[in-house]
Amino acid sequence: MERKCYAILTICLLSIAFFLLVNAPAVAEPLKISVxxxxxxxxxxxxxxxxxxxxxxxxxxxxxxxxxxVEFVYRDHMCKPDVANQKAKELYEKEQVDVIFxxxxxxxxxxxxxxxxxxxxxxxxxxSGTTRLTGPDCNRYTFKWAYNDYMLATAVGLWAAENLxxxxxxxxxxxxxxxxxxxxxxxxxxxxxxxxxxNEMVALGTSDFSPYIIxxxxxxxxxxxxxxxxxxxxxxTKQANEFGLKNKLKIIHALMFIEDIKASGDVFxxxxxxxxxxxxxxxxxxxxxxxxxxxxxxxxxxxxxAATYSAVTQYLKxxxxxxxxxxxxxxxxxxxxxxxxxxxxxxxxxxxxHMEVGNAYILKAKQPGEIKEDWDFFxxxxxxxxxxxxxxxxxTGCKMEKTE
Amino acid sequence: xxxxxxxxQLFNGLILGSLYVLLALGLSIIFGMLGIINFAHxxxxxxxxxxxxxxxxxxxxxxxxxLVCVPVLMAIFGAFCEMVLFRRLYELPSLYIMLLxxxxxxxxxxxxxxxxxxxxxxxxxPKSLTGMVNLGFMYxxxxxxxxxxxxxxxxxxxxLFLSKTKLGCIIRAGTDNPKMLEALGIxxxxxxxxxxxxxxxxxxxxxxxxAPIQNVRPLMGxxxxxxxxxxxxxxxxxxxxxxxxxxxxxxxxxxxxVMVWPPMANTLIYFFMAAFLLVxxxxxxxxxxxxx
Numbered sequence: 001m002e003r004k005c006y007a008i009l010t011i012c013l014l015s016i017a018f019f020l021l022v023n024a025p026a027v028a029e030p031l032k033i034s035v036x037x038x039x040x041x042x043x044x045x046x047x048x049x050x051x052x053x054x055x056x057x058x059x060x061x062x063x064x065x066x067x068x069x070v071e072f073v074y075r076d077h078m079c080k081p082d083v084a085n086q087k088a089k090e091l092y093e094k095e096q097v098d099v100i101f102x103x104x105x106x107x108x109x110x111x112x113x114x115x116x117x118x119x120x121x122x123x124x125x126x127x128s129g130t131t132r133l134t135g136p137d138c139n140r141y142t143f144k145w146a147y148n149d150y151m152l153a154t155a156v157g158l159w160a161a162e163n164l165x166x167x168x169x170x171x172x173x174x175x176x177x178x179x180x181x182x183x184x185x186x187x188x189x190x191x192x193x194x195x196x197x198x199n200e201m202v203a204l205g206t207s208d209f210s211p212y213i214i215x216x217x218x219x220x221x222x223x224x225x226x227x228x229x230x231x232x233x234x235x236x237t238k239q240a241n242e243f244g245l246k247n248k249l250k251i252i253h254a255l256m257f258i259e260d261i262k263a264s265g266d267v268f269x270x271x272x273x274x275x276x277x278x279x280x281x282x283x284x285x286x287x288x289x290x291x292x293x294x295x296x297x298x299x300x301x302x303x304x305x306a307a308t309y310s311a312v313t314q315y316l317k318x319x320x321x322x323x324x325x326x327x328x329x330x331x332x333x334x335x336x337x338x339x340x341x342x343x344x345x346x347x348x349x350x351x352x353x354h355m356e357v358g359n360a361y362i363l364k365a366k367q368p369g370e371i372k373e374d375w376d377f378f379x380x381x382x383x384x385x386x387x388x389x390x391x392x393x394x395x396t397g398c399k400m401e402k403t404e
Numbered sequence: 405x406x407x408x409x410x411x412x413q414l415f416n417g418l419i420l421g422s423l424y425v426l427l428a429l430g431l432s433i434i435f436g437m438l439g440i441i442n443f444a445h446x447x448x449x450x451x452x453x454x455x456x457x458x459x460x461x462x463x464x465x466x467x468x469x470x471l472v473c474v475p476v477l478m479a480i481f482g483a484f485c486e487m488v489l490f491r492r493l494y495e496l497p498s499l500y501i502m503l504l505x506x507x508x509x510x511x512x513x514x515x516x517x518x519x520x521x522x523x524x525x526x527x528x529x530p531k532s533l534t535g536m537v538n539l540g541f542m543y544x545x546x547x548x549x550x551x552x553x554x555x556x557x558x559x560x561x562x563x564l565f566l567s568k569t570k571l572g573c574i575i576r577a578g579t580d581n582p583k584m585l586e587a588l589g590i591x592x593x594x595x596x597x598x599x600x601x602x603x604x605x606x607x608x609x610x611x612x613x614x615a616p617i618q619n620v621r622p623l624m625g626x627x628x629x630x631x632x633x634x635x636x637x638x639x640x641x642x643x644x645x646x647x648x649x650x651x652x653x654x655x656x657x658x659x660x661x662v663m664v665w666p667p668m669a670n671t672l673i674y675f676f677m678a679a680f681l682l683v684x685x686x687x688x689x690x691x692x693x694x695x696x
Contacts, residue, residue: 045523210416211662234619242545265526
C-alpha cells in the first residue's frame with residue numbers, strides 16, 4: 001500500500017516536472033539594441049560617434065538587462081531617406097532588434113518612424129529635428145529625444161530678442177528645414193514684439209553669400225539670423241566677417257556643434273546658438289561620461305552623442321521597470337517618466353507627444369583669446385526652461401493612438 | 405535695388421568668374437591635349453586648399469608662402485599623376501582615362517577625409533588683407549580685390565606663356581592635333597606631363613585663393629567642378645580664350661541671377677548653356693574638329 005502511494009506520488013511529481021519543463025517559456029531572447037545613423041554622409045562628423053555613445057551606455061549599464069546580456073548592432077544610412085527606410089526594415093525584420101536609436105535627417109527619421117509603427121517596435125529618434133515626429137506624424141512606438149527645430153529656434157530666438165536686439169534680418173536655406181526654422185524664429189520674435197526687417201531665401205549649397213550679406217547689411221538690423229548648417233553656415237559666416245558685419249551686429253545660428261568650431265577656427269567667434277547640452281555641464285554623471293569619452297577619443301562629446309547616451313540609458317531603465325522587453329510595456333514605462341541624468345536635469349518624457357524635454361542652453365562661441373582649454377569653445381549665457389523652449393503638447397497636432 | 409548693390413554684385417560675379425577661369429583654363433588645356441575631361445580637377449582644387457592649410461597650420465603660418473608653394477607642389481603632383489597613372493592608358497579608348505580620373509577624384513577625396521576628417525579645416529583671411537577698402541563709390545573687402553588682381557595676372561601670364569613662348573606654341577599645337585605634333589618629331593609625352601602639371605598647378609592656385617572665403621572641406625571641389633564644365637562648354641571645348649570669357653560670363657550670370665531671382669541663381673547657368681548651345685553648338689570659340 002505504502003509502495004503504491006510512493007509510486008503514484010513519484011509519477012505525479014515527474015509529470016508536474018515534465019509539464020513545467022515543456023511549458024517553461026523558451027529561453028528568453030536577449031534584448032537587441034541598434035543604432036541607425038549617418039556615418040559616411042554630410043552629418044557623419046557629428047552623428048557618426050553616436051554608435052560609440054550607445055555602446056558606452058550599454059557597457060555602463062553593466063552590459064545586461066533582466067539578467068540577459070544586451071546585443072548591439074549598427075547601420076549606416078549615409079543620410080539618405082530611402083536607405084534609412086530599407087535598413088530600418090532590415091533591422092526590425094531580419095535582425096529582430098527591439099529598438100532603433102538616432103537617425104539624423106528629418107525625412108529619414110519620418111521613414112523609420114513609419115517602420116516602427118508597422119512593426120510595433122520602438123524607435124527613439126535623436127538626430128532629426130522635424131517637429132512632425134512629435135506632431136502630425138507621431139505614433140505610439142516613436143519617441144523624440146533632446147531637441148527639435150521648434151526648440152532650436154525658439155530658445156535662442158526668445159533669448160536674443162530680449163538680450164541682443166529686436167530688429168532682425170534672416171538668411172534662410174531654401175528647403176523644408178530652413179522654412180520650418182524661419183517660421184519658428186519669426187514666431188519667437190513676434191512674441192517678444194520685435195520686427196523682421198527682411199529675409200533672403202538662398203539655394204542650398206550656394207558658395208557666394210556676399211549679395212545676401214550686403215542686402216542684410218544695408219537693412220541695418222541688430223541681429224542677423226543664419227538659418228543654415230554645415231558648409232553653408234561656414235561660408236555665409238566667413239563672408240559676413242569679410243564685410244565686417246560683426247562690428248555692427250550679432251549673428252545667431254540655427255545649429256552648431258563643437259566640431260563645427262574646431263573645423264572653422266575663429267569664424268563663429270561671438271555668435272549664438274541653442275544647444276541641448278554642453279560638455280562642461282555639471283548634471284549628474286556628466287563629468288564621468290565626458291572623462292571616459294575624452295580618454296577614448298581624445299576629444300569631448302558633442303550634445304548629439306550625450307543625447308544618444310541618455311536615450312539608450314533611459315530605454316534600458318524602462319525595460320527594467322517594465323520587467324520585459326516587449327514593446328508596449330516599455331512604451332508605457334517611458335511615457336510620462338521623469339528623470340535626472342547627464343543630459344537632462346530634470347528631464348521628462350511627455351506622454352502626450354513622446355517628446356523628451358529638458359533645459360535648452362544658449363551657447364555663445366568664445367573669442368580665440370578666451371579659449372583656455374582645447375574644445376572649450378562655448379560659454380553658456382542663458383538657460384531656457386522646457387516649458388518655454390518646447391511647444392505646448394496641446395498645440396503640436398499629435399493625436400497619440402491608444403494601442404493596448 | 406540701388407546702384408551700389410548692383411556694382412558690388414558685379415564685382416562678386418567677377419570674383420566667382422575668376423575662380424572659374426583658373427579652373428577652366430586647366431580643364432581646357434588638358435582636354436585639348438589628352439582629349440579627356442579631367443574629373444579629378446575639382447579634387448586638385450580641393451588638394452590645393454588643404455595643402456595651403458597644412459603649410460600655414462603646421463609648417464610656417466604664412467599665407468604668402470602657401471600662395472607661392474602650393475601651385476608648384478600641385479603642379480608636381482599633377483605631373484606625377486600623368487607619368488604614373490594617365491600615361492598607361494593612352495593606347496586605350498579615352499573613356500578609360502576618364503574613368504581613371506573619376507576614380508582618382510574619389511580616392512583623393514576620401515584620403516583627405518581620412519586624414520583631416522569630413523568636417524573641414526579652419527582657414528582665415530591673411531592678416532594684411534582683412535578689412536575693407538574704400539573704392540570711392542563703395543566699400544569692398546580687400547581680400548576680394550586681391551583675388552581679382554591675382555587671377556587676372558595669372559590669366560595674363562598663362563596667355564603670354566601659351567602665345568609667346570616656344571613651349572606654349574607646342575602646347576597649342578598639341579591642343580589642335582597631337583598626332584600631327586608627334587609626326588613632326590616632338591616628344592609629346594613630355595608635353596603631356598607638362599600640360600597636366602600646369603592644369604593641376606592652376607587648380608591648386610585657385611584652391612589657395614578660395615580657402616579664405618570658402619569652407620575648406622573634402623567635397624569643396626565637387627561644387628565648382630560641375631560649374632566649370634558649364635564654363636568649358638560655353639567657352640568652347642579646348643579653347644583657352646573661351647575658358648576665360650566663359651568663366652567671366654558664368655560668374656556674372658550667377659551674380660545677376662542672385663539679384664533678379666535668387667532661388668534660380670544656380671540653375672540659371674544651365675538654362676543659359678542649353679540656350680547657348682542651340683544657337684552655337686560648339687560654344688564661343690570651339691573648333692569644329694571636336695564635334696564633327
